[in-house]
Amino acid sequence: MARRSRARRRALAALTALAFACAARAAALDWPVAARVITGTFGEDRGDHFHNGIDIGGGSQPVHPVLDGEVVFRYDDGSDYTSLPRGLGSFIVLRHDPHIRTLYAHLQAGSLGPVRDRYAANDRIGVIGETGHANGPHLHFAVFDEEAGSTINPLEFLPPVPDHQAPVIRRLYARVGDRLVPLDNGSILKPGKTSIVADTYDLREDVAFRWPLAPLSATISLDGREVSRISFDSLQVEGGHMVAGAAGLTREQVWDPGELLICGTLDLKPGDSALRLSVRDLAGNEAVRAVSITVSP
Amino acid sequence: MSFPGRKKRPARVLFAAILFIVFYFLLFPYPLGKELVAHPRWAVAIPAAGAAAGAAAQALTATVASVPAPAAPASPAAGPAVSSWQLGDQFGFVQEDGTLLYTGRAPYRVALSSSGFVSYTRLGTDWILQDRTGRLVAAFTVSGYPLLSPDGGRVFSVKTDLSGLSELDRGGEVLWDRDFPTLITSISVEQDLALVGLLNGTLVLLDRSGAPVLEHAPGGSRVAVIAGDAASPDGSRIAAVCGIDPQYLVVLRRTDTGYQPESRERLPTAFRREVRMGFSPDSRWVFLEGAHGPGVYDPARRSMSWLNLPGPLAAAASARFGKVAAFASLDPGGVTLALEPPGGIAVGREYFSARQVFLGSIGGQLLAGWDGTLARIDVEEL
Numbered sequence: 001m002a003r004r005s006r007a008r009r010r011a012l013a014a015l016t017a018l019a020f021a022c023a024a025r026a027a028a029l030d031w032p033v034a035a036r037v038i039t040g041t042f043g044e045d046r047g048d049h050f051h052n053g054i055d056i057g058g059g060s061q062p063v064h065p066v067l068d069g070e071v072v073f074r075y076d077d078g079s080d081y082t083s084l085p086r087g088l089g090s091f092i093v094l095r096h097d098p099h100i101r102t103l104y105a106h107l108q109a110g111s112l113g114p115v116r117d118r119y120a121a122n123d124r125i126g127v128i129g130e131t132g133h134a135n136g137p138h139l140h141f142a143v144f145d146e147e148a149g150s151t152i153n154p155l156e157f158l159p160p161v162p163d164h165q166a167p168v169i170r171r172l173y174a175r176v177g178d179r180l181v182p183l184d185n186g187s188i189l190k191p192g193k194t195s196i197v198a199d200t201y202d203l204r205e206d207v208a209f210r211w212p213l214a215p216l217s218a219t220i221s222l223d224g225r226e227v228s229r230i231s232f233d234s235l236q237v238e239g240g241h242m243v244a245g246a247a248g249l250t251r252e253q254v255w256d257p258g259e260l261l262i263c264g265t266l267d268l269k270p271g272d273s274a275l276r277l278s279v280r281d282l283a284g285n286e287a288v289r290a291v292s293i294t295v296s297p
Numbered sequence: 298m299s300f301p302g303r304k305k306r307p308a309r310v311l312f313a314a315i316l317f318i319v320f321y322f323l324l325f326p327y328p329l330g331k332e333l334v335a336h337p338r339w340a341v342a343i344p345a346a347g348a349a350a351g352a353a354a355q356a357l358t359a360t361v362a363s364v365p366a367p368a369a370p371a372s373p374a375a376g377p378a379v380s381s382w383q384l385g386d387q388f389g390f391v392q393e394d395g396t397l398l399y400t401g402r403a404p405y406r407v408a409l410s411s412s413g414f415v416s417y418t419r420l421g422t423d424w425i426l427q428d429r430t431g432r433l434v435a436a437f438t439v440s441g442y443p444l445l446s447p448d449g450g451r452v453f454s455v456k457t458d459l460s461g462l463s464e465l466d467r468g469g470e471v472l473w474d475r476d477f478p479t480l481i482t483s484i485s486v487e488q489d490l491a492l493v494g495l496l497n498g499t500l501v502l503l504d505r506s507g508a509p510v511l512e513h514a515p516g517g518s519r520v521a522v523i524a525g526d527a528a529s530p531d532g533s534r535i536a537a538v539c540g541i542d543p544q545y546l547v548v549l550r551r552t553d554t555g556y557q558p559e560s561r562e563r564l565p566t567a568f569r570r571e572v573r574m575g576f577s578p579d580s581r582w583v584f585l586e587g588a589h590g591p592g593v594y595d596p597a598r599r600s601m602s603w604l605n606l607p608g609p610l611a612a613a614a615s616a617r618f619g620k621v622a623a624f625a626s627l628d629p630g631g632v633t634l635a636l637e638p639p640g641g642i643a644v645g646r647e648y649f650s651a652r653q654v655f656l657g658s659i660g661g662q663l664l665a666g667w668d669g670t671l672a673r674i675d676v677e678e679l
Contacts, residue, residue, distance in 0.1 A: 084444055
């Protein structure tokens, strides 16, 4: 039942996303800032929640709507009344069609300007800031599909940015009880259900040092057959908890403490097997790690 | 002098009319309402408020010059009513006799209840729950920001991206955790209920275990959104300001079969931000922010009355155990304080120069704060 509901919502989200993407292209959807510096990606682990948007750095630059939009809700940090603490700091939510809404958060306090009802795509919403729960100035940008009840990876809509680097797979592990056992060629595992965990991340294109970003997807194959797939294309709520992608996995099922990705759980049978992990980013760059393992009672 | 053609009215007709009027008032006397007057009971300067208190506060304090000084500090253990207050980043607790129990300054923000507080930093994950004297009560390590129920009996963590809410026990363990498909726009907590308003125009009422007992999308507007919500102190009613074009006030009442719509009032507003709103202590009235001043709504009679104030509504509270509503608006020049019994005759209105204002209730009366001063204002029958 839940699976069918999830499939229906995902289909709805995909249709709406497609419609939005088409409309966006026709209306020349653009990035909300001039300097397209991605410092955080969709689906990352943020302690008690999935990151439901992208973070864009590039300093204190003006922020524009990605499309013409109507203001649905705004909050000017330190000025407006609030009944709850707002970690998004100063933010604005715009409505672009009956169901698609975009969020622009952590704007500089006071930069929102006078209250208004609508913004054209070339209007200035505010300026990138670090109000609310923000480590340094950045824009948190998110896309909500209110009909499907989904949050969608904004990079699916925005014009692509150059990305020539494949994600990195540093280590592959099997979780055995409380321990993480490194997986290399010839590793011996016991039969039964085993989680495969990877130290994997995508790379920021604009910096040389390690700044890990969540990849778009991770797929595990065993002996040439796909057995598990995680995809950060959308988030939705099931049973009161946010879940990621088609697999419908909670944050705890996706992220191991220490920013390790739980790529899937395998039901290992005795014998030799070929395990393959493929990690992709949105530009289609792929990293692969393949290991031969032996499952022995 | 007399005019031609005009007959003189017989004196006995005039006499009968006077007699009738006299008897009418003797037979059907209409009692005059007792006049309510507001008078300051005490005023106290907030320590370490510094120059911020300024001349403005002194000017208003001068108007209550005859007010006796607060009693000497006493143990907060039992007896006197205590209220929390907040002015900007300064907050604290005061007894009904004017004794300041605690005064602090939040490094970033503070979650306040009538029994304690959590003062927290912008990025910190460690919270300390302190009681109203500043004594440490509990410690938490949490990723979100704290929110306390009005009585302080419940501790919540609001996810920093406004996607969810969890409740914690005093040991820091998560009792329940709930995510929402879109942003939380407003929250109201009363006793066992937590009312959550969402960006998609849905109201979600959570019970003590975090389970949704109601999911209600009022609809009827071109743009769906919840711009404010309130649960009544006794849990008998919930209300929300919802939608844009048009914007509505909806009130739901608890029945044997759950919460059912009680009234729906079209509003002349189009707020695209959170609206300040709440219930009276007796759960009979809803107050809400309007374009030019607060509205007071009686859901049982479906009657709304609007008050005109010169600036945006900055604070609201009640006196005489909810019989008198107090509203304060803040404009660049100062504060307008208005006292009005819902549906009755205004008690009074005062304008004074200040940059901050706070209103609360203490011992059934009004606690007011502005810049560097706190004052108790009693509303009594003359």
